[in-house]
Structure formats: C-alpha cells, structure tokens
Amino acid sequence: MNSHHDTMGMDSYHEAMDNVENGDSKSLMNKGLSKGRTPQNVSSSILRKKSDPVLVSKVRFKMLRQFLANLQEVILGTKIAVLFPAIPLAIVADFYNFGRPWIFALSLLGLAPLAERVSFLTEQIAYFTGPTVGGLLNATCGNATELIIALFALRQNKIHVVKYSLLGSILSNLLLVLGTSLLCGGLANIKKEQRYDRKQADVNSLLLLLGLLCHLLPLMFRYASGIETSTAVYTLQLSRASSIVMLIAYVAYIFFQLKTHRELFDSQEDDEEDEKAVIGFWGAFTWLVGMTLIIAVLSEYVVGTIEAASDSWGISVSFISIILLPIVGNAAEHAGSIIFAFKNKLDISLGVALGSASQISMFVVPLSVVVAWTMGIDMDLDFSLLETGCLAFTIIVTAFTLQDGTSHYMKGIVLFLCYIVIGACFFVHKIPVSETTVNLGVKQSSGFLNA
Numbered sequence: 001m002n003s004h005h006d007t008m009g010m011d012s013y014h015e016a017m018d019n020v021e022n023g024d025s026k027s028l029m030n031k032g033l034s035k036g037r038t039p040q041n042v043s044s045s046i047l048r049k050k051s052d053p054v055l056v057s058k059v060r061f062k063m064l065r066q067f068l069a070n071l072q073e074v075i076l077g078t079k080i081a082v083l084f085p086a087i088p089l090a091i092v093a094d095f096y097n098f099g100r101p102w103i104f105a106l107s108l109l110g111l112a113p114l115a116e117r118v119s120f121l122t123e124q125i126a127y128f129t130g131p132t133v134g135g136l137l138n139a140t141c142g143n144a145t146e147l148i149i150a151l152f153a154l155r156q157n158k159i160h161v162v163k164y165s166l167l168g169s170i171l172s173n174l175l176l177v178l179g180t181s182l183l184c185g186g187l188a189n190i191k192k193e194q195r196y197d198r199k200q201a202d203v204n205s206l207l208l209l210l211g212l213l214c215h216l217l218p219l220m221f222r223y224a225s226g227i228e229t230s231t232a233v234y235t236l237q238l239s240r241a242s243s244i245v246m247l248i249a250y251v252a253y254i255f256f257q258l259k260t261h262r263e264l265f266d267s268q269e270d271d272e273e274d275e276k277a278v279i280g281f282w283g284a285f286t287w288l289v290g291m292t293l294i295i296a297v298l299s300e301y302v303v304g305t306i307e308a309a310s311d312s313w314g315i316s317v318s319f320i321s322i323i324l325l326p327i328v329g330n331a332a333e334h335a336g337s338i339i340f341a342f343k344n345k346l347d348i349s350l351g352v353a354l355g356s357a358s359q360i361s362m363f364v365v366p367l368s369v370v371v372a373w374t375m376g377i378d379m380d381l382d383f384s385l386l387e388t389g390c391l392a393f394t395i396i397v398t399a400f401t402l403q404d405g406t407s408h409y410m411k412g413i414v415l416f417l418c419y420i421v422i423g424a425c426f427f428v429h430k431i432p433v434s435e436t437t438v439n440l441g442v443k444q445s446s447g448f449l450n451a
Contacts, residue, residue, distance in 0.1 A: 093106055162372075243365075323427075
C-alpha cells in the first residue's frame with residue numbers, strides 16, 4: 001500500500017508544486033483546506049522542491065527502494081535541506097562537550113528544517129485520515145516545536161524561557177510575519193488593490209483578544225491586591241481557571257473551523273484533480289515520530305544552553321527567547337507566507353500569521369500552564385507589565401490594521417517597525433542572573449518589575 005501511494009502520488013504532488021510556482025497557490029489552498037490542511041501547511045509547501053525518482057528507481061530491492069524514496073522525499077524534499085547537517089553537528093558538539101553557545105546555535109539551526117518537515121508529514125497523514133482528523137492533527141502539531149521547547153523548559157523549571165518563547169512566537173507572527181508579508185506584497189503589487197477575506201481575520205482577532213483578557217486579569221489582580229503571598233496563590237488559581245477557559249475556547253474554534261462554519265475557511269473548490277500523498281501512511285507516521293524525537297533532543301539542548309549563549313554573546317535571555325527562537329524555529333513557514341504575499345495571495349499569508357498566533361495564545365500557552373500544574377510547578381498567566389503591554393499593543397494594532405479588508409505596503413511598514421522597536425526594548429532588557437535560574441512563576445513574578 002505504501003509503495004502504491006509513493007509511486008502514484010509523486011506526479012500529482014509535483015504538479016501541485018508547479019501550480020504554486022506559477023502563481024496558482026489559491027487553488028492549492030482551496031483543495032488543501034478541504035483535506036484538513038491549514039494555511040501553515042500551504043505556506044510551508046512553497047519551500048518544498050521536486051525530488052528526482054530516477055535516483056532510486058534503479059534499486060532492485062523493493063523495500064530498500066521504497067525506503068530510499070521516502071528518505072529522498074523527507075530529507076531532500078525541502079529547499080532548506082542544507083540546514084540538516086546542523087542536527088548531527090549539535091549532537092556531536094554535546095557529546096564531546098564543545099562550547100555550549102555552539103550547541104545552542106547548531107540546535108537552533110537544526111530546528112528550522114525539522115519544523116517544516118513536521119508540517120509536511122502531518123499533511124501527508126491528513127490525506128489518509130480525512131479532513132476532520134487531518135485538521136485536528138494539523139491544529140495540534142502546527143506549532144510542535146514551540147510546544148516541545150516549552151515542555152522541556154518546564155521540566156528544567158525555566159518558566160521565564162517558557163513565557164518568553166511563547167510570547168515571542170505571538171509577536172513574531174503578528175508583527176514580523178504579517179508585517180513583512182503586507183510590506184512585500186504591497187511593494188510587489190503596488191498598482192493593484194490587495195484584498196483579503198476579513199472573516200478569518202475577525203475570528204482570529206476575537207480569539208486573540210480573549211487570550212489577552214486572560215493575560216491581563218492576573219496582572220491587574222496582582223496590582224489591585226498588592227504583592228502578598230495570598231495574592232500570589234489567588235493569581236495562580238485565576239490563571240489556571242483562565243487556562244481551562246482558553247482551552248475550551250480553542251476546542252470550540254476547532255469545531256467552528258472544521259465543522260459548522262468550514263465555508264469561512266474553505267474557498268470555492270477547484271475542479272482539478274486533488275493532490276495525493278507522496279509517501280504512505282505508516283511511512284509518514286514513522287518519520288513524524290522520528291522527527292518529533294529529534295526535535296525533543298534539540299529542544300533540550302536549546303533550553304539547557306540558552307543562558308550560556310546569553311552570557312557568551314552578551315545578549316539577554318529575553319531577547320534570545322522572544323526574538324531569535326521564533327524567527328529561526330519557524331523560518332520556513334514565515335518565508336512561505338512572504339512569498340505568497342508577493343503573489344498577491346494574502347488570504348494564505350493572513351492564515352499563517354493569525355492562525356499560528358491564535359494557536360500559540362489559545363492552545364500552547366494555557367496547555368503549558370495546565371501541564372505545569374500537573375508537574376507541581378507554579379506557572380501563571382502573569383507575563384509581567386512590560387511583556388503583557390507589548391502583547392496588548394501588538395494585538396490591538398494588528399486588529400486595527402486588518403479591519404477594512406484591504407492592504408498596502410504602509411501597513412506592513414508600521415507592523416514591521418513596531419516589531420523592531422519591541423525587539424530593541426528586549427535587547428536592552430537585562431534580567432539579574434539570579435532570576436534566570438529560579439522559578440519565575442507566581443512567587444517570583446514581581447522580580448520582573450525590579451529588573
């Protein structure tokens with residue numbers, strides 16, 4: 001069965017990639033969403049490249065030929081495959097106790113192609129599971145890298161890394177990705193009126209505003225009640241209750257997207273033949289498990305060496321977590337979003353930026369709080385005044401930017417410059433060393449104010 005799908009699906013996959021390169025990305029998105037794909041998958045697909053089946057067709061043994069074909073599709077089927085050598089180099093650097101900043105840098109580079117390949121493999125599995133299960137799979141694994149990094153940071157009791165990295169993912173998607181997409185798309189189509197569907201933007205903006213409320217309430221509660229031990233306990237309880245509400249809202253959003261109001265997220269269907277999988281179900285599943293394990297190893301390296309890299313490079317942990325981690329970790333997805341904006345396909349670009357930000361805010365953040373709860377770690381939704389203020393401003397300015405359903409390069413310039421200013425803020429934002437090695441949950445949350 002796997003061999004059948006490997007051979008039959010290859011031509012149609014390459015045909016679809018030709019459509020993307022020729023500017024027919026809208027039809028790809030339309031067909032893809034009906035199969036449970038998300039804009040993030042569609043965006044990442046533009047960085048994939050054709051593999052030459054002639055390279056493995058001469059292998060005589062069927063199982064070996066099938067394995068080599070899958071290996072070729074998974075490893076060489078991306079334009080950023082050049083970064084794959086960073087993975088073994090990071091493992092070797094850790095084994096031989098090389099400089100910890102080198103381990104951090106190599107691990108960070110290795111995460112970039114892995115994140116794109118996870119998107120590809122979940123897309124392949126979605127062809128066999130149907131649109132609903134495929135959509136759920138993509139909704140769960142869409143930001144697997146951020147989630148795994150957060151879990152390893154919790155395991156090492158580095159709550160500040162969890163908060164910073166997740167906050168950085170939201171800011172990166174809303175300001176950097178969306179901003180550069182609108183800027184590049186506006187300049188490339190300067191004589192055209194760029195329009196997009198406001199319905200998806202409205203739904204995601206509402207989710208982001210609900211998440212912002214859940215972040216603001218613990219912060220305002222702490223300021224209103226004063227900094228006391230009892231207040232910290234109540235803030236923690238409020239955060240956990242709010243996290244459950246956020247997860248319920250995210251489940252409702254998934255049901256809304258995949259079932260009751262799919263037409264808001266699916267454009268008109270194309271009459272052309274649908275794409276087919278290029279590797280079999282069990283092959284894709286096996287590769288997905290393997291890739292996830294490698295991401296886990298590199299994530300542990302990143303979390304364990306981030307302070308050493310900060311000291312060596314003279315850059316604050318907050319800047320590395322909020323700016324560098326999201327940029328490198330989702331480079332493929334972000335690049336695809338910008339390329340689609342060049343082609344005047346803003347619906348895909350907006351789906352990538354807003355969809356990823358909503359998933360981080362309403363799923364990964366509250367899930368981290370709940371997981372920390374089960375681990376006996378006091379993590380709350382109070383991201384401190386500076387961080388929460390940046391988040392609030394970002395969500396509000398993004399909502400204003402997208403309110404009229406049209407775009408031009410000036411909107412992109414404003415969003416991008418907002419990201420530059422926030423990045424500069426965290427570049428000079430230094431945290432005392434004593435606070436980066438302890439639990440910055442509820443009991444230490446006031447330390448951010450004195451930094």
